[in-house]
Amino acid sequence: MSSYKPEDIESKWQEYWQENKTFKTPEDHDKPKYYVLDMFPYPSGSGLHVGHPEGYTATDILARYKRMNGFNVLHPIGWDAFGLPAEQYAVKTGTHPRDTTQQNVNRFREQLQDLGFSYDWDREVNTTDPDYYKWTQWIFLKLYEKGLAYEDDVPVNWCPELGTVLANEEVIDGKSEVGGFPVVKKPMRQWVLKITEYADRLLEGLDDLDWPESTKKMQRDWIGKSIGANIDFEVANYDEEIRVFTTRPDTIFGATYMVLAPEHDLVDKITTDDQKEAVQAYQEEAARKSDLERTELSDEKTGVFTGASAINPATGEEIPILVADYVLVTYGTGAIMAVPGHDDRDWEFAQKFDLDIIEVVKGGDVSEGAYTDTEEGTLVNSENDEISLNGLPVDEAIEEITNWLEKVDRGEKAVNYKLRDWLFSRQRYWGEPFPIIHVDGEPKPVGEDNLPVTLPEMDDFEPTEDGEPPLAKATDWVNTKDPETGKPAKRETNTMPQWAGSCWYYLRYCSPEFSEGPVDPDEENYWMPVDMYVGGAEHSVLHLLYARFWHKVLYDCSVVSTKEPFQRLVHQGMILGEMEFTGFKKDGNWISADAADEVAEVERVKLSEDQVEKEGDNFVIKDTEITVDAKAHKMSKSRGNVVNPDDIVDQYGADSMRLYEMFMGPLEQVKPWSTQDVDGVYRFLGRVWRLMIDEDSGGLKESVIDSDPSKEQLKVLHECIQKVTGDIEELSFNTAISAMMIFVNEANKWDQHPKAVLEPFIKLLSPFAPHIAEELWSKLGHDESITYAEWPEFNEEYLISDTQLYPIQVNGKVRGEIHVPREKAKDKEFVLSEAKAEENVKKYLEDGNLVKEIFVPERIVNLVVK
Ligand code: ANZ
Numbered sequence: 109m110s111s112y113k114p115e116d117i118e119s120k121w122q123e124y125w126q127e128n129k130t131f132k133t134p135e136d137h138d139k140p141k142y143y144v145l146d147m148f149p150y151p152s153g154s155g156l157h158v159g160h161p162e163g164y165t166a167t168d169i170l171a172r173y174k175r176m177n178g179f180n181v182l183h184p185i186g187w188d189a190f191g192l193p194a195e196q197y198a199v200k201t202g203t204h205p206r207d208t209t210q211q212n213v214n215r216f217r218e219q220l221q222d223l224g225f226s227y228d229w230d231r232e233v234n235t236t237d238p239d240y241y242k243w244t245q246w247i248f249l250k251l252y253e254k255g256l257a258y259e260d261d262v263p264v265n266w267c268p269e270l271g272t273v274l275a276n277e278e279v280i281d282g283k284s285e286v287g288g289f290p291v292v293k294k295p296m297r298q299w300v301l302k303i304t305e306y307a308d309r310l311l312e313g314l315d316d317l318d319w320p321e322s323t324k325k326m327q328r329d330w331i332g333k334s335i336g337a338n339i340d341f342e343v344a345n346y347d348e349e350i351r352v353f354t355t356r357p358d359t360i361f362g363a364t365y366m367v368l369a370p371e372h373d374l375v376d377k378i379t380t381d382d383q384k385e386a387v388q389a390y391q392e393e394a395a396r397k398s399d400l401e402r403t404e405l406s407d408e409k410t411g412v413f414t415g416a417s418a419i420n421p422a423t424g425e426e427i428p429i430l431v432a433d434y435v436l437v438t439y440g441t442g443a444i445m446a447v448p449g450h451d452d453r454d455w456e457f458a459q460k461f462d463l464d465i466i467e468v469v470k471g472g473d474v475s476e477g478a479y480t481d482t483e484e485g486t487l488v489n490s491e492n493d494e495i496s497l498n499g500l501p502v503d504e505a506i507e508e509i510t511n512w513l514e515k516v517d518r519g520e521k522a523v524n525y526k527l528r529d530w531l532f533s534r535q536r537y538w539g540e541p542f543p544i545i546h547v548d549g550e551p552k553p554v555g556e557d558n559l560p561v562t563l564p565e566m567d568d569f570e571p572t573e574d575g576e577p578p579l580a581k582a583t584d585w586v587n588t589k590d591p592e593t594g595k596p597a598k599r600e601t602n603t604m605p606q607w608a609g610s611c612w613y614y615l616r617y618c619s620p621e622f623s624e625g626p627v628d629p630d631e632e633n634y635w636m637p638v639d640m641y642v643g644g645a646e647h648s649v650l651h652l653l654y655a656r657f658w659h660k661v662l663y664d665c666s667v668v669s670t671k672e673p674f675q676r677l678v679h680q681g682m683i684l685g686e687m688e689f690t691g692f693k694k695d696g697n698w699i700s701a702d703a704a705d706e707v708a709e710v711e712r713v714k715l716s717e718d719q720v721e722k723e724g725d726n727f728v729i730k731d732t733e734i735t736v737d738a739k740a741h742k743m744s745k746s747r748g749n750v751v752n753p754d755d756i757v758d759q760y761g762a763d764s765m766r767l768y769e770m771f772m773g774p775l776e777q778v779k780p781w782s783t784q785d786v787d788g789v790y791r792f793l794g795r796v797w798r799l800m801i802d803e804d805s806g807g808l809k810e811s812v813i814d815s816d817p818s819k820e821q822l823k824v825l826h827e828c829i830q831k832v833t834g835d836i837e838e839l840s841f842n843t844a845i846s847a848m849m850i851f852v853n854e855a856n857k858w859d860q861h862p863k864a865v866l867e868p869f870i871k872l873l874s875p876f877a878p879h880i881a882e883e884l885w886s887k888l889g890h891d892e893s894i895t896y897a898e899w900p901e902f903n904e905e906y907l908i909s910d911t912q913l914y915p916i917q918v919n920g921k922v923r924g925e926i927h928v929p930r931e932k933a934k935d936k937e938f939v940l941s942e943a944k945a946e947e948n949v950k951k952y953l954e955d956g957n958l959v960k961e962i963f964v965p966e967r968i969v970n971l972v973v974k
Pocket of ligand 1: 354356359434435436440444446447449450451
């Protein structure tokens with residue numbers, strides 16, 4: 109073995125790590141801990157894609173770095189293995205989802221091991237394992253005991269043709285996304301979790317987390333807390349009241365009409381006979397639209413009169429009541445007081461239906477559009493016999509009117525959330541069964557001793573004709589006895605959604621074998637919270653919110669000791685396909701991309717990476733100024749631009765794959781793939797190899813010596829240590845790799861390579877490219893893995909060089925440079941005489957009269973000639 113051949117060394121070290129359990133999590137709790145977590149994958153049928161190793165390499169670098177810095181590291185992996193694809197495959201082929209899942213898990217595990225990730229494989233968890241989901245069910249029982257899990261009739265998207273319930277995202281224009289079959293809203297009995305009870309704590313908890321601001325904002329918006337008032341309006345001529353929620357009670361004097369959601373209970377009661385037909389037709393039409401379609405601002409507003417009117421409690425005036433679908437039944441009270449002067453949607457609606465617009469906040473022109481500013485304006489036209497808001501700014505007016513409404517018993521301060529309770533059941537087979545039986549139609553928990561409730565063996569995974577979940581067909585399983593009383597009982601046939609298992613897996617890793625609870629309190633106390641969590645931004649809301657919710661419930665149950673699970677969160681950026689280049693030709697001649705838009709009959713020509721080069725922000729045809737179109741697209745099968753990580757590992761090795769994915773650019777950025785650049789990092793690793801290894805003998809080169817390094821060598825090394833260490837801390841892996849490349853370029857210029865310089869460098873490289881690092885480390889004479897070698901310490905003293913560099917300017921332009929020995933660096937006379945003697949500078953001095961010499965110690969020399 110002589111030249112760098114990853115295939116000769118990588119599997120060898122992977123086996124070594126496995127046999128020696130190199131990455132086993134330490135049992136002792138004496139050292140500081142570092143818990144670094146990946147979002148565990150769903151083991152799909154297509155194996156790893158290149159996006160997986162991106163986040164996984166980043167966390168692996170941190171894990172390895174922290175180990176070398178004396179931390180106990182917990183770096184686990186597992187499988188989020190329940191879910192629809194395996195079930196759909198089962199329906200199609202009859203293969204049991206368990207078998208499909210097992211195959212996929214095996215393949216994923218092999219692929220991850222091929223990449224040399226330093227996971228503790230003894231802590232692997234799998235959400236479909238009964239020993240795991242026993243505790244998922246246990247947590248559900250806790251939720252149930254606390255009154256946080258309840259059954260409710262929830263309108264779901266029911267597709268009779270497909271015989272299944274669909275998620276909102278799976279319904280488009282009232283039809284199923286798959287097949288285009290009609291979908292109707294149908295109330296179905298469902299399990300729901302009361303996440304709304306934790307809304308405030310979920311909001312407050314965000315403040316102290318080291319998370320991307322954008323992710324925090326998404327969670328805040330999702331929870332959507334609004335503070336305002338509930339106000340009651342009497343319905344004229346009926347003994348009924350309409351309660352509205354508003355964030356702007358200050359505008360009540362401008363409320364000129366009211367709107368009820370089409371589904372509001374009062375609609376049928378108060379609609380007058382002559383309006384009945386129109387209202388019913390409208391209700392039917394609204395039922396077919398999604399919430400998004402109904403609230404879109406750009407959409408034409410629709411609505412109908414009920415014929416009834418209400419009394420504005422502030423003005424005493426009668427105002428009409430309408431039904432319109434821009435008011436949602438699921439938010440607030442499902443009814444609004446409409447203030448067209450100061451709300452955009454109300455304004456549009458009032459224009460269309462010719463309703464009164466009254467200005468009550470001065471600042472804009474309400475004949476042109478709603479004035480919605482709440483910072484600047486002051487109240488006008490807002491007084492009655494008891495109260496005047498006129499002249500007040502909005503915030504004070506809100507305060508005043510709310511107090512008055514409370515005093516006259518017409519309303520009160522109110523808080524509203526967009527967050528809804530969490531629909532927690534699915535009509536699927538491949539999920540966690542609920543630990544619930546129904547006795548005399550009433551739900552009853554099965555009791556901890558009867559966990560886990562395992563899935564029955566089945567070979568038909570289709571739902572029943574009338575929409576009962578597949579489990580309903582397992583009659584032997586469904587019909588059971590109440591373990592307490594022996595009474596006949598029926599098991600719950602819904603299963604939990606895929607989110608359930610991922611809500612708490614990070615806890616199981618702390619003590620995967622623990623049999624008395626989801627997590628061993630001692631281990632939890634030591635390891636939690638997760639110090640670093642890396643995963644895709646697509647989980648910004650659901651997974652990360654659900655997991656936080658469960659964590660807080662477990663905190664209330666004293667199962668965990670921290671209020672939040674994930675202290676720091678980072679999202680890796682998406683990896684796009686290779687850049688695609690298109691050039692443009694007109695009559696056989698190349699033209700620039702921007703010109704191509706304006707010319708008719710242009711020919712588009714696909715160009716390869718070699719035919720173009722980067723120039724500024726653009727790409728041009730090589731050796732020309734002609735710009736081309738350059739775009740990277742999301743990897744997709746249909747586009748044919750999917751890169752398979754296996755191919756890259758086969759061709760270049762795991763170290764190059766890891767190094768490349770980190771070298772592509774900042775971790776959090778979206779970036780295009782480039783196989784050509786993989787070749788670049790592969791060649792870099794070849795240079796590292798040749799720095800030390802004799803290509804003929806395969807042993808160390810003769811230039812690798814035991815003697816002391818020079819000052820210059822120490823300087824180059826310590827610059828590298830400083831940069832790589834700082835960059836790892838900042839997760840700036842691409843720049844750390846650049847620093848290592850600089851080191852290798854410098855080191856290549858040396859005749860001799862002291863081990864005292866090479867060894868620290870190999871340590872720096874090891875978190876990034878662990879296989880080659882282990883190999884070189886052992887060639888340097890070590891018989892233990894580099895995993896626990898001590899991270900090199902940076903010493904600032906070595907940065908000071910033996911010489912001082914002086915650039916020399918003549919009339920303000922740099923014409924040369926000199927290096928003077930450190931001890932002479934401040935010696936003005938010496939430096940000036942050396943400067944004037946410099947070959948290139950000399951020429952300028954000969955041509956003119958030297959009139960001035962400027963010397964800035966340790967910086968620069970400037971000579972002025974005439
Ligand atoms: C009167 C008003 C005057 C309003 C004004 C706004 C501006 P957020 O911030 O999202 O909570 N609203 C209340 N319930 C609604 C429903 N079910 N469907 C559609 N809109 C609804 O918004 C609260 C505001 O949204 C409420 O305040 C109400 O309009 C409207 F100058 O009431 B407002």
